[in-house]
Amino acid sequence: MAGYALYVLRRIGQFVLVVFVGVxxxxxxxxxxxxxxxxxxxxxxxxxxxxxxxxVQMTRDALRELYGLQGGLWQQYVAxxxxxxxxxxxxxxxxxxxxxxxxxxxxxxxxxxxxSVATLIAWLLGNLLGGLAGYYRRNLSLKAFGVIASGLxxxxxxxxxxxxxxxxxxxxxxxxxxxxxxxxxxxGWTFAYFKSVFxxxxxxxxxxxxxxxxxWFIGMRALVSNIVTEDYVTFAELGGVNRRRILISYVMxxxxxxxxxxxxxxxxxxxxxxxxxxxxxxxxGLGNLLIRAVYAGDYSLVIGIASxxxxxxxxxxxxxxxxxxxxxxxVEAS
Amino acid sequence: MxxxxxxxxxxxxxxxxxxxxxxxxxxMSAASYVSPYSAGMQYVVPFDTPPSWQYPFGTxxxxxxxxxxxxxxxxxxxxxxxxxxxxxxxxxxxxxLTSGYLGGMVDRILMSINDxxxxxxxxxxxxxVYFIFKDHMSWALxxxxxxxxxxxxxxxxxxxxxxxxxxxxxxxxxxxxxxSTRQILVEExxxxxxxxxFATTMNNVNWSIGLEVTLSVIGFTxxxxxxxxxxxxxxxxxxxxxxxxxxWIAFPVGLVIMTFIGLYLLSISMNEYIDPRSRLSRMGxxx
Amino acid sequence: xxxxxHDSAPTDGPRAALERAPALSVEGLRAYYMTHYFGxxxxxxxxxxxxxxxxxxxxxxxxxxxxSGKTTFLKTIAAAIRPPLTxxxxxxxxxxxxxxxxxxxxxxxxxxxxxxxxxxxQGSMNVLNPVRRVRQSFVxxxxxxxxxxxxxxxxxxERHLQQLHLAxxxxxxxxxxxxxxxxxxxxxxxxxxxxxxFIIADEPTTALDVIVQKDVLAMIRNAQQQIxxxxxxxxxxxxxxxxxxxxxxxxYAGRLVEEAPTADIFRQPMHPYTAHLVASLPKIGEPARxxxxxxxPPNLADPPAGCRFHPRCPLAMDVCRTASPAxxxxxxxxxxxxxxxxxxxxxxxxxxxxxDATLRVRTAGVRP
Numbered sequence: 001m002a003g004y005a006l007y008v009l010r011r012i013g014q015f016v017l018v019v020f021v022g023v024x025x026x027x028x029x030x031x032x033x034x035x036x037x038x039x040x041x042x043x044x045x046x047x048x049x050x051x052x053x054x055x056v057q058m059t060r061d062a063l064r065e066l067y068g069l070q071g072g073l074w075q076q077y078v079a080x081x082x083x084x085x086x087x088x089x090x091x092x093x094x095x096x097x098x099x100x101x102x103x104x105x106x107x108x109x110x111x112x113x114x115x116s117v118a119t120l121i122a123w124l125l126g127n128l129l130g131g132l133a134g135y136y137r138r139n140l141s142l143k144a145f146g147v148i149a150s151g152l153x154x155x156x157x158x159x160x161x162x163x164x165x166x167x168x169x170x171x172x173x174x175x176x177x178x179x180x181x182x183x184x185x186x187x188g189w190t191f192a193y194f195k196s197v198f199x200x201x202x203x204x205x206x207x208x209x210x211x212x213x214x215x216w217f218i219g220m221r222a223l224v225s226n227i228v229t230e231d232y233v234t235f236a237e238l239g240g241v242n243r244r245r246i247l248i249s250y251v252m253x254x255x256x257x258x259x260x261x262x263x264x265x266x267x268x269x270x271x272x273x274x275x276x277x278x279x280x281x282x283x284x285g286l287g288n289l290l291i292r293a294v295y296a297g298d299y300s301l302v303i304g305i306a307s308x309x310x311x312x313x314x315x316x317x318x319x320x321x322x323x324x325x326x327x328x329x330x331v332e333a334s
Numbered sequence: 335m336x337x338x339x340x341x342x343x344x345x346x347x348x349x350x351x352x353x354x355x356x357x358x359x360x361x362m363s364a365a366s367y368v369s370p371y372s373a374g375m376q377y378v379v380p381f382d383t384p385p386s387w388q389y390p391f392g393t394x395x396x397x398x399x400x401x402x403x404x405x406x407x408x409x410x411x412x413x414x415x416x417x418x419x420x421x422x423x424x425x426x427x428x429x430x431l432t433s434g435y436l437g438g439m440v441d442r443i444l445m446s447i448n449d450x451x452x453x454x455x456x457x458x459x460x461x462x463v464y465f466i467f468k469d470h471m472s473w474a475l476x477x478x479x480x481x482x483x484x485x486x487x488x489x490x491x492x493x494x495x496x497x498x499x500x501x502x503x504x505x506x507x508x509x510x511x512x513x514s515t516r517q518i519l520v521e522e523x524x525x526x527x528x529x530x531x532f533a534t535t536m537n538n539v540n541w542s543i544g545l546e547v548t549l550s551v552i553g554f555t556x557x558x559x560x561x562x563x564x565x566x567x568x569x570x571x572x573x574x575x576x577x578x579x580x581x582w583i584a585f586p587v588g589l590v591i592m593t594f595i596g597l598y599l600l601s602i603s604m605n606e607y608i609d610p611r612s613r614l615s616r617m618g619x620x621x
Numbered sequence: 622x623x624x625x626x627h628d629s630a631p632t633d634g635p636r637a638a639l640e641r642a643p644a645l646s647v648e649g650l651r652a653y654y655m656t657h658y659f660g661x662x663x664x665x666x667x668x669x670x671x672x673x674x675x676x677x678x679x680x681x682x683x684x685x686x687x688x689s690g691k692t693t694f695l696k697t698i699a700a701a702i703r704p705p706l707t708x709x710x711x712x713x714x715x716x717x718x719x720x721x722x723x724x725x726x727x728x729x730x731x732x733x734x735x736x737x738x739x740x741x742x743q744g745s746m747n748v749l750n751p752v753r754r755v756r757q758s759f760v761x762x763x764x765x766x767x768x769x770x771x772x773x774x775x776x777x778x779e780r781h782l783q784q785l786h787l788a789x790x791x792x793x794x795x796x797x798x799x800x801x802x803x804x805x806x807x808x809x810x811x812x813x814x815x816x817x818x819f820i821i822a823d824e825p826t827t828a829l830d831v832i833v834q835k836d837v838l839a840m841i842r843n844a845q846q847q848i849x850x851x852x853x854x855x856x857x858x859x860x861x862x863x864x865x866x867x868x869x870x871x872x873y874a875g876r877l878v879e880e881a882p883t884a885d886i887f888r889q890p891m892h893p894y895t896a897h898l899v900a901s902l903p904k905i906g907e908p909a910r911x912x913x914x915x916x917x918p919p920n921l922a923d924p925p926a927g928c929r930f931h932p933r934c935p936l937a938m939d940v941c942r943t944a945s946p947a948x949x950x951x952x953x954x955x956x957x958x959x960x961x962x963x964x965x966x967x968x969x970x971x972x973x974x975x976x977d978a979t980l981r982v983r984t985a986g987v988r989p
Contacts, residue, residue: 018450025459030466154594156544158551158566159587166575231747238701239762240734249761250750257752265487268455272548275457279552290458291552294465302465309458317453329795330751 004325015318022310026303027080031073038063089304092293100304103289108308110180111285114201115274118208119263125209126216127259131252133217134224146221153214157207157273161280164207176200178282204281208273219262223255230254257328264320267313342607349607352599359593363409371399373406373560382579392581395572400585406560408589411543414473414561418542419535421481426489427531433489434496445493451486456545459483464554471556476549480542488534495530499523529604536601540594547590562590642716644819644851645675645698650711652697655704665922667693669875670711670969672948675819675851677716680842682866682883683855684898688918690875691855695823698722698853699740700730717818736766739812741822741841748808749796755807756792759814766815781814784847785840802833806840813844820845822854826861838865859902863887871895874919874929877948879962881955891955891962893934928959936961944968 038060083089089100126149133142152160169177181187181196227233228251236246275287282288286305293301342349371378377397385392391400433444463479464471499522508522543562549555550563557564569575569582649672654665667690675681685691696702698713700722712721717737722730742748749758759778769777779789787810796804805825812820822841826834842865845852854866862869862883870880871892879892890896897914916933919925925932931941940960947969948958960966 014446014449017446018453021447021450022454025454026462029459029463154540154591154598156547156587156590156594158548159591231742232750234701235740235742235748236750236761238699238734238740240731240736241761242765245761249753249757253752254750265452268453271455272457272545276548276551290461294461294554299465302462306458306462309455310453313455314453328752330797 007325008322011318011321015314018314018317019311022314023084023307026306026310027077030299030303031076084307089307090300092298092301100301103301104286104304104308107284107286107289108312110283111274111278111287112312114204114208114277114283114285115270117201118205118212118274119270121205122209122212123216123259123263126213127220127252127256129213130217130220131224131247131255134221134255135228135247135251137225146217149214149217151214152210153218155211157211158276158280160211161204161207161277164203164210165280168203175202177203180284200283204277204283207277207281211273212270216259220255220259223258224251227251227255257324260320260324260327264317264324267316267320271309271313342603346603346607348599349603352596352603355592355596356600359408359412359589359596362405362589363412366402366405366409369402369405371402373403374558382577385581391585392579394569394582395574395577395579396568400582403560403565404562404585404589407562407565407586408593410473410559410561411546411563411590412539412593414477414546415539415543417477418480418484419538421477422484422488422538423531423535425481425485426492426534427527429485430489430492431496431527434493435500437497437500441493445490448486448489451483452490454483456480456483457548460545460549461554464549471554473556473559476546476555480545484538484541488538491530491534492527495527496523499526529607533601533604536597536604540597543590543593562586641677643674644677644679644716645673645853646712646714647674647698648672648712648714650694650697650713651709652693652702652706653709654693654706663922666875666924667706667921668697669921669924671872671875671877672711673870673877673880675853677818677851678849679867680845680852680854680865682862682869683853683872684857684859684862684869685872686857686918688921689872690921691857691872692823693875694872695821695853695855699738699821700725715819735762735817736815737817738819738821739815739817741808741812741820741825743805743824743828747796749804751796753795754792755794755796755799759792759811762811763814778814782810785810785813785844802829802837805829805833805837809837809840809844813848813850816848816850818850820850820852822852824856825854826858827856834861841865859898871898874924875921876929876945876958877956878930878959879955879957880948881953881957885953885955891957892930892959893936893961894930940968 042056042060042063087101089104092098092100092103129142129145129149133139133146136142165177168175176182176199178200180200181193182200185193185196187193233246233250236250241250271287274285275290277283278285278287279291286309290302290305293305343353344350366373375398379389379393379397379399381393381395381397383389383393389399389401391404394400394403429444429448433441433448460476460479460483463475467475508517513521546555546561547563547566550557550561551566551570553567555561555564557567565586566583569579569586572579572582574580574582649670650668651666651670652668654663654667656663656665669690671694673681683691683694693706696706697708700713702708708723713723714721715738717733718725725733749755750761756775756778760774763778764774767774767777775792778792782789782791785806787806791799791803791807799807809825825841826837829837838861841852841854854862856862866883868880869883869886871878871886871894873894879886879890879895881891886895887899890899914933919929919932925942927943928934928937928941928945931937934941936959938960945968946958946960946966948956949963949966950956951963951965957963958966958969
């Protein structure tokens with residue numbers, strides 16, 4: 001167990017490193033540019049009108065302070081990190097004076113819920129069916145499913161989201177296509193609210209699952225095809241061990257380990273899909289917020305979301321990495 | 335190497351299919367050089383006419399011939415994808431090979447950095463880059479940004495190949511028989527590394543084109559350059575689907591799906607070919 | 622070869638053992654690898670017309686160099702074949718079955734596995750499930766056969782381990798925590814726990830160092846004496862055969878070329894190939910140089926005509942190049958397939974004929 005504790009410590013160290021590097025990148029990208037967001041904002045505001053130069057100067061100073069752009073680079077760096085440490089990214093420019101953290105906090109659960117549910121379903125479904133397809137190679141329905149999965153897999157997210165939208169929004173309108181819940185329904189722990197949330201989530205989740213399952217299916221099927229040639233599987237078959245048991249305890253159990261690692265590695269990519277899906281379905285998550293923030297030129301919100309998503313993904317990867325040794329007795333603090 | 339490609343073409347259906355698809359796509363992009371219109375021209379043909387003999391892919395609301403637009407679009411998207419793939423291959427190779435061959439502390443440091451980069455969600459970072467550079471956003475900049483995010487996964491793969499090659503018997507044998515390090519690397523090891531690099535390049539091109547399209551559809555790239563993504567962006571701007579101009583979206587999407595499937599087939603058939611175990615299962619057994 | 626299907630002698634003795642149905646009876650077995658890859662069709666004749674008998678309570682050693690077809694033979698008699706390996710003809714009968722093993726349905730096959738027919742492999746390989754403790758493997762393999770309650774099962778396992786001088790705590794280990802020798806001992810315990818009538822041992826001592834080898838061999842002998850099962854022991858190491866086999870069969874290029882009690886083989890090998898195998902064992906104190914056999918084992922996709930050994934045989938005659946010698950039984954309970962060894966040996970009428978394509982091709986496998 002001491003080995004595991006050591007592993008946990010090292011893994012947490014890695015997490016801190018990732019967050020540090022990532023947020024630094026965010027900071028330096030914004031400060032390494034020749035563009036001054038303040039000037040850009042002021043230019044946008046004064047584009048179609050005349051302004052008193054003094055007022056412009058005051059706005060400029062206020063904005064600089066708001067953006068944390070006062071002082072030299074080092075001062076800015078320190079100020080930046082002291083704020084990040086308390087998850088304070090300042091007020092949002094487009095939704096002034098709401099602090100960025102509030103906006104993020106409000107949008108985060110929607111994205112998180114959407115992503116985790118969709119990812120989990122796609123991962124479980126894909127791995128289960130892929131494992132069966134890899135083991136029972138002659139089964140026709142599994143083969144058919146394989147063809148469908150391979151066919152769906154290269155379809156880009158936005159296409160799928162759009163297709164789902166058109167199909168279920170116009171052709172067969174049984175489910176709502178925008179928003180996270182009914183507009184005039186008050187939020188709260190009521191059954192009606194949960195039902196509404198569920199209904200609104202079905203289509204976006206469906207769109208993500210359709211695209212995601214294929215990749216897991218194909219990977220798992222290939223993995224299982226390799227594992228059935230391993231010595232311990234052939235030996236178990238020689239021993240007449242119950243086939244169901246071989247499938248679950250010998251094949252799937254060993255195949256899941258790389259798939260769990262794969263899940264951790266793919267977390268960063270899942271974000272793409274979520275953004276488009278949120279935009280298409282008008283889902284009030286982080287992706288949607290990010291896009292609108294960019295359109296509105298809301299600097300602090302953009303940096304806030306970028307940093308938060310780096311931290312969130314790194315954290316999810318950390319959790320998965322910590323679970324892995326519990327599943328695989330061979331993985332030690334190596 | 336050439337005989338391998340010939341064999342694959344003849345006996346491996348997936349490879350053949352992938353090769354055909356990619357050839358079609360490349361042919362399409364080559365056609366851009368003989369296009370009667372230049373990429374930026376607008377309002378040169380009647381608007382919104384459906385596909386016909388005269389306009390095989392129809393025309394769009396900006397008065398452009400969709401077919402010729404797409405030749406530019408696919409050319410640019412392909413070139414972009416290739417650039418990113420090449421750039422990130424370079425980084426992946428350098429990091430992976432160094433890590434695998436030198437081992438020790440160098441390996442651990444490089445892999446820590448690698449594992450940090452793997453976790454970064456590329457999309458928010460690219461959005462941030464766009465946000466900062468806005469109108470000064472160029473394709474070169476985007477390519478560099480993407481390349482710096484797309485190398486870690488493949489660097490790990492290359493590293494594990496390098497590790498196993500380093501410890502294999504034929505390496506020590508070559509060393510003892512007096513081959514120089516450079517000779518060993520080029521003559522003994524490269525044949526193992528190259529197929530993996532090739533397969534990961536296909537994947538990487540897919541990934542980068544996918545990201546480019548996603549970003550362009552939202553409008554976060556230079557939308558005046560015709561690419562698959564920007565075409566869809568403009569189609570959305572002109573509410574093409576609602577207006578019934580479906581060909582403006584359908585054909586670019588079809589093209590990009592063709593590219594994806596083609597590259598994907600090439601990469602998996604090459605992977606399967608390399609893996610000796612899968613070879614056995616293809617030798618007359620349906621196992 | 623006809624033999625009674627049930628016991629007639631009440632006592633166990635060499636005579637009685639001979640009179641009962643043999644543990645394993647193989648006749649005219651042929652198994653080829655049929656491959657079709659990149660437009661080229663090949664037929665690798667890994668097992669080409671083998672007939673042998675393993676008696677009850679006997680350890681039968683099978684010797685031969687790599688690529689002689691020993692491993693394919695094992696797979697074939699265990700009905701563990703999978704394409705591209707195909708059984709072209711012949712029969713495989715065990716004492717505990719009333720029919721050819723290939724006539725069994727998958728369910729029947731599964732029922733006899735481990736209970737009547739078990740397997741010892743190279744234990745330092747990856748044969749135990751890496752993500753489960755050893756005790757789970759015992760449950761997977763043996764529980765359904767031993768007909769004990771859950772509570773009575775593990776004490777029985779521990780008793781069995783004790784009899785084989787294994788510590789009971791090995792049950793709680795993961796496979797990767799055990800050394801190669803330890804894993805091998807666990808595999809032997811696993812293979813013997815259901816007291817099967819027949820055990821197939823495939824190179825169980827290869828990849829082990831000499832000291833551990835000695836222990837493992839002793840364990841196998843011990844286990845065999847306790848249960849009275851028959852073992853088909855395959856290895857290329859002649860010293861191991863000298864140590865443990867009662868009778869020895871020599872395989873070359875997919876065929877059996879000689880068979881005799883072990884002592885006879887070593888004292889007086891009759892087939893030139895056997896002579897070479899025996900002579901190549903270094904004897905302590907003997908300074909004589911070993912002469913290697915010229916050439917290399919034949920390509921089984923295109924074997925030489927006639928006796929397959931003739932290209933490398935110092936005694937080759939004209940008849941050897943054209944007609945394969947039959948494996949002929951001699952007076953002393955031996956069989957040999959060499960014209961030079963005995964005048965009784967005649968050309969085989971079955972060995973050279975191309976396999977009849979209309980013969981029922983059996984592809985019974987481990988996984989249907």
